[in-house]
Amino acid sequence: MEKKMKPKSQFRTLVALTFKQGYARLGGAIVLGILFLAIFGPFFAPYTFDEFVDVPNAPRSDTLMLGADYFGRDVYSRFLSGGRSIIGLSFISTVLGVGLGLLIGLFAASAKKRTDGLIMRANDILLAFPQIVFVLLVVSGFGTSVFLIAVTVGFTHAPRTARIIRAAAAEVMERDFIKAAIAVGEKRQRIIISELLPNVTSPLLVEFGLRMTYSIGLVAAVSFLGLGLQPPAADWGLMINENRGSLTVQPWGVLAPIAAIALFTIGVNFITDSFAKAAIGIDRKGKE
């Protein structure tokens, strides 16, 4: 409601408002930092991830910044190389899961009452499975392919996202502009894409951030349990598992990946929370 300058889309205003908040900037910096580390880290690694450089559990020294792991490999190099897989996998599974959930949610919200009920009850059955149990079930049944982990983790997100999106979309469906579109005979597909979808972007993005943090936790947990990436691959989750035995002697092999995972999760959460706050502010303004 400031001066009428160049018309800006509401979405861009929303992003601008999000990053006006200190926490969002902090979160952005953390996320960018960890992403940089994960993507370009391998190029800065002094050794390759599977090279034996010292005795097992060697302490920190001038050549080994974070010491050696239980096998005698450089923790620092493995740490730099281990981010790609976990962040990549989490991202892919989040996109898959939230995407699928979005489709289900929008479809259910715009469907007839009975279809809606049918879809959502089926959804509720899926919701009854704890995410980790379902992932373990599938992975132990079909083997530990990286692709399978991404798809399964994504699949467990879908019913949860669908609930949120359906609730948001059902509220939008009741508004008059949707009725106006129905009254002039717009096709359902068109109503979903150009009327409904743009009005659920705020909950969608919040949900995306939230699911991203869940994905990281799940993928790390699966790796930790030894069902994810297999040795000798470098992966943060796997590293925690491998080195937990020597935690008291050489803690860096566990602490470094834990710190990275925690920071990334917190960073994403900061952005998500700020975005939600900005969205509430905008929506309130719109209703005045």
Next chain:
Amino acid sequence: MSVVKLSNVDIAITRGGIKIVEKISFEIQSGQILGLVGESGSGKTTVSMALLGHTRKGAVIESGSITIDGHEIVGADDKMLRSLRGGTIAYVPQDPGTALNPGLRIGRQILESLEKHQPDVDHEVHMARVREVLTEVALPSDTDFLRRYPHQLSGGQQQRVAIAIAFACRPKVIVCDEPTTGLDVTTQSKVLATIRALCREHGVAALYVSHDLAVVSELADDVAVMYAGRIVESGNRDEIFFNSIHPYTRRLIRALPDIAGRNQILGISGYAPMPWDRPSGCAFAPRCADAQSICSQSVPELTKISASHNVNCHRHKDSTKIVATARIERESISASAQPLLGINNLDGFYGSRQVLFDTNIHIQPGECVALVGESGSGKTTLSRCIGGLHDDYKGEISYFGNTLGKHALERKKEERRDIQYIFQSPYASINPRRPIGSTITRQLELFFGMKGSAADARVKELLDLVSLPHAIITSFPDQLSGGERQRVAIARALAAEPKLLVCDEITSALDVSVQASVIETLKNLQSSTSVAMLFVTHNLALTRSIANRVAVMRKGTIVEYGGLDEVFNSPKAEYTNRLLQHTPTLK
């Protein structure tokens, strides 16, 4: 003696120091009612809350003095304010539905302020007062009623309970913030009579805040008109309504629907500025037809016209009265064999509940039929049936003799194109995430396959038709005012080149001056495109300005249906008579 006295009160936003209201001064004597009139954003609610020593979060009373019954409010501590509020000065809220606590019984809620302000008095004495005050506001006072919860009362009863709470401690001053806005006219007139009687009998000074000039003219002794944070004109009732000087006051009166049908209503172009973009000089100058160069340069000083009459205008000496425009001429449109729209024996339902009973209405091409009714009368349901948005009905709606499908999707594309529905709230009926241009273009694409430059040119034509600037094509709905949004909704409907517009209470969310200009726009459309209209409204006076024929609806049944003059001059139904009597007017 002045019970309320404000002098030079400024209220500003703490951050940035932008003034919400400036130099507010007025007095109210005991037993008198001051009507504070203004449109949205004028600062009238801010002023009324200041009387209670309250400001919105982020705002502060910067300077000036407010005395209530001899107590200075500005700078008073919380303890002092608490002892005044409810006891000496009481507040009647706008919406009793949200102001009353839904979890407490009526008796308890009235008792609360009594116990707070007179802690030493016996319970029996308090209870006697509760019953007395309920009788004063014309409500039952038996124990059964005291034990009811707010949801068990009607809207009018709830508002009277809110008034009873305000009057319980026999205050010296009451502040009413549009207390009748959500009520039907018949209920409204009863509530107003209650307030008036209580103020007279008990010598209570009242500040009555409203955007509705007609209500204020029926109730107030004195009137102050606010515009953009200042009082632009104040005086006694007759001075304001019959000898007003400020161009804004005059235009506001001309924007008022006139039930006697003497004058066509006239809108004011533009809309009231928000505190942060008020112009320098006289704030009304950009909308004023009589503005001169001085008006945009300096803020006019208060000028005394008579002992009670003050005005804030540079041109108060040479401003001539606005010439009364021509009387409304309305030719009646003769019934043809084939009406454009026929509603035949329609029974409407919500599940098992019947809300419409044997409804018959026929609309001729180019004709405007007004459908008038109070809330819950079924008028919106009927218009939704016509628009294809409510399909739970028996009976027939025919379009040029052909039966229409019940749901919009069961109708032919041409039928959907020819009958366009405009919604009540322009805040909800336009997709907030889409630029205005795209909203209108979509309609052209859908019905005429028009795209690209041809569509752009047509969108500009349509915007001209509803008097909107072309620049808003790239704007989003939240950048527009309510009046502008409603014009966008009208433009979208017109893009389909309809034969019939179904207008469901389309001006009820708008300010009086904006309402008048939207009505003007519709009237011009009617003469230039000969589109037929079903104009649904709760405001009987408004139909005078636009309709050829009027249908009055009550509890799902049409009780009166006839030509404009017939209905207004010799109503057949007793209910129409009652509506006519209770509609507030300038007299």
